[in-house]
Amino acid sequence: MEVDLFQRHPKNPLITARDIPYQVNTVFNAGVVDLGPEVLLLLRVESTSGRSHITLARSKDGVHDWQIDSQALMHPGDGHPYEEYGIEDCRVTAVEGMDGWLLAYTAYSPFGPAIGLAQTEDFLQIRRIGIAYPPNNKDAALFPRRFNGLYAMLHRPTASGGSIWIGYSPDLRFWGMSEVVLPARGGPWWDGSRVGAGLPPIETPEGWLVIYHGVKEMPGGPIYRVGAALLDLEQPHKLIAKTRRWVLSPQEPYERTGDVPNVIFPCGGFVRGGKLWMYYGAADSSICLATASISDLIDKIRHESD
């Protein structure tokens, strides 16, 4: 019997290190932009120095014939002091009333991982906005809407017991009004040790759909699986419900084996014809795709919540 709600694409893994047109260690955890006639991936590429940078990939159908740039879009050598150890796990959001896209990413500084924000109109020029949250913090994803004029962002301060928080900002520089949105469940649960936002939240009539990763620490190392939650549409710090069980877990050899085994780590996706296309990093070693119907996900959240 299937254990996962999501269905893997038969072409998985879509992109591996061999597809990158220059020497790298691995590729994983990509931000996603659906332009309609083209899908863009902001790949996290780990070079053979051990540090990560972001490189752009394009495909007409989001599955085949990826055109991958031969130069990084964002690189730790770009001269930003808080990115000296690398740029990781980019999530991309188009926010209403704004031109272009906002990028939220892990700015890996010598002082620890922080939340970096940047803006782009064309995915050619990237303008850094700055550090939104200092170390240690990861897994930031901006909402595509503003709330009473404020930007909103999910993020995961490490010292919070591994829980997802929300913060608001009038200008993307000053962040506050912090609240816990989704705590790690504790105990033996699949998302007991820590959680982090995956895709930027998706607006549905029933609430904000949040796809998140949950970690269970095992004697052999952590297992990263995927769950789903709904947040209140107007007050997004209010959790409506979350799945009791995961919706995608490492099963395939490319998810079980790699630089970090047993990892499914989604950072982006889009909705087409009622289906969520979710791109995820597998075992910190490749980019994969899985799909699920939005209504199945919402049903599962509603009926399996605790």
Ligand code: BMA
């Ligand atoms: C997390 C992040 C992810 C990574 C995962 C598994 O802390 O750093 O980028 O995929 O660990 O190694």
